[in-house]
Amino acid sequence: MLDFFRDGFYKDLALLLVITILLGAAFSQGIAWAIDAYFGDTLDQMLGEYGEYDLILHIREEAKEAALRELQRIGEQSFPGYKLNETLTIAGQANVFFGLPPDCRTREVLESITSYFGAVPGLNGYTLIVQPSVLIRGVHPGVREELRALIEALPGVRFTVKDGNNLVVLADGEGRLGQVKTAVEQILEQYQILELRFPMGFEVDTQEVGSRALEILRARNQGAGSRYANVTSAQYGEDLDVFLKTLVEMRDFLGSYASKVRITPSEGVQLAVGERLVLEGPVEAGQDLIVEVTGLFGSLAEGMIVQGSPVQSTDRVLYQGFRLQGEGERGAFVGEVEIENERYRLAYAVDESLRLLAELEELAVQASAAVDNAEGVLTTFQEALLQLEVLQVQMRQLNEGIAKGDAKPSGEQFLVTLLLNGLLQTLAQGIVHSGEESLDSLENLDIEEMRRSLDGISKQIANVQQIDVAAIMEQIGFVRDTLPDLSDAEIGQSIRLINTYLGGQVIPGERVQLLIQGEPVNEKELEKVFQAELENPYLHTYSTSAGMVSPDARGEIFRILKEVRSIVAGLLAIIFTMIALVLDHATIFSTLKHLRAGRRAAARGWRRLVDPLLLLGGGVGCTLLSSIYHLARGGIPLVNPAVVAVLGFALGVLLVLLAERFSPVDGMELMAAQALGLSNVQIMREVVIPPSRPGLMNMLNRLKQQF
């Protein structure tokens, strides 16, 4: 087979291979470079050159103009030589790049951004993009200063900047970034935060539990040379905890605010949690009243209204419960359902309170007037008693005179005496006595005590009147107005939603955070130990890193661009190789196969695997693809040089197998050329290649072709 190439065609083939490789590499790398350059330029316009800006200020769109003026003022005043560039506005938020002059890129300045820019109108926050840097996210506050000291001692590190929970490590130069990143990761690997979480409701003394936990750790890992410390931080990850706790409280509030549903199943009826019942009884107009079983307690069950509204009543209302089947269809009777509308009761009570207060205010006024009247009556009564005493003396004297005979009462005197006795009897509250006895009983009345009582009542009424009933009524009215205007169905759905969310969350309770430096520990193994030693089977342990190195967004984008360039170059190299094989080399292999067919029988079976033509095709494919891929700096993930070589070989073999389909050769012309005594190279140049597919070989051949 190699004889075919000996008479000169090998030179053509070698030239073709070299030019194909060079052209393929140039093509693949050129296209990839163009893509890289285009996206790079676009990014530069959006994000600036690498290291050109140090922070992005996020500003509300409406305050952008004022903010830019203020930023210019700050720049001129505090950072002469600053750079300012307004870039994308996204979702009503303008993003402004601010570049500090090199001498201002210090830790002091970068940690005081808020003090410099805090007064910028519309400022929503900022993002540090100072370069070259390594960003460590989520640095635990308990270990931050220790980490800073260690990282700042690393070669190639200028300083570190605290940015919220993050730590930004500034490198000496872009070239040292990789080295710094590796060193930082090695430091972080030495630290582990072990968190002990207790369920909600457990009150834990974090210091005491932390100390005990440390003792357990030290006892277990003696000789490991590790360092342990209690670094429990209340602020660490607190936001979510607070939110979850609030959700739990809200769910409980909604639960107590909803109507209470008690189900008494009939004999033999089994209910299940989550089952729905449709109720028959007094309901508000609208949808059917449907409740969902939320709990089973012996023979009773509790539920929650998920559709419709019960009739508003302060009393318990009785319903007939039926199973809900399919789309609102009523199934078998399951029992009686009792609904207490707590929400209505509360509203009713508030309304009654307001009415009571209004009545109380009126009552106080009337009571005050009544006391005043009573005091006047008492004074008049007291004066009347005095006059009666005088009359009594006069009557006694008259009676004594009559008795002695010194005096003889006239008819008028007798009549007055009778009248006075009757009056005194009346004043003595119906006590029928003789005239003297009645007057005595009146004298025995404690008028002063009565007056003191009236004074006391008067003071109490005055105190009541001093109460700001109007304010109380206003606030109770406010409370009434602010009570959630929710139906039972809405409450039920809200509770279900909250439960769904909480179902996917760990409800936080107290937590203890331990720092482990040195030999890492297995938190799942330790969980059992802590559960036993701390006598709390509900305790859980979690392990986190003290911080995580995160590639900065810009660096990541540029890295991805480089990767994309390599991937594009790699893919183009493969495509170019395939095109070259089909357009050029298929013709050669098609000719070789045709010539061979006239000489000997084709190999069959396993012998085809060692067919020299297949090996030659594989070799050509391997050479082409490997060379083009390498020269074009292709880099497809998971595709190493060996894979590229194998892929090239496979493409070459495939080409040989399908050569006649890709580029058929006219066998008659070929035979005629042989019969006319043409050499192989002449056959290729004059007969085979000219009518072949228009590839590089065809183009190069025109330089040598005579006919």
Add this chain to the structure above:
Amino acid sequence: MLQIRDLYKSYGKTTALDGVDLHVARGETVVIMGPSGCGKSTLIRCVNRLTEPDGGSIILGGQDVLALQGPELQAFRRKVGFVFQHFNLIARLTVLDNVMFHLVLAGMDREEARARALLALDRVGLKAAADRRPAQLSGGQQQRVGIARALVTNPEIMLWDEPTASLDPILVGEVLEVMEELVKETGTTMVIVTHEVSFALRAAHRIVFMDRGKVVEEGEPQEVFAQPRSEIARLYRKLLMN
């Protein structure tokens, strides 16, 4: 001139040539006849190594043909004219280029090659069609171009592989006419594979009958047709009589 001895060729399990012996004298015209698949075409393709025989020997003009390789083989092939059944012209070249291109590629001056090609075309009556493409010609004309292409090198021997088999019966005559003229005028040694019995009777010095890869009978035309010894010869004789 040509001595073929004990020539073998098989395609897989099919035997095409089964110990063929053939001797052709210089200036002799030998017609090979036989049924399809009897090995006639394989035999003459082996002569210029278009097909590689499995065994035997071929001596042409004192040269061991089967020992030739590379440039020697190519030089040998230039001394052997070959006319194909399907003409085998280069479709993209003009008639003139088809006839002269191998002369130029063999090192001949282009003008001289052109002159010789035109002469050859004139000989087959196609000088006027020199600038046409093969596709613009009839089958008979294309075959005459093929003959001119074989003639142009003044070959020592011409091998004809059923030159009229692909032609319409109407066009066969013009080709046979040219062939007869060549036989009579050039005196070139010719080995012609054909089924044209009357042509063989008129033009051949000797007829060789083949069957199943073997030479079954040979002799002068009048002799073999007058007293055929083989079944194949008798069949051809019947054909002639009809």
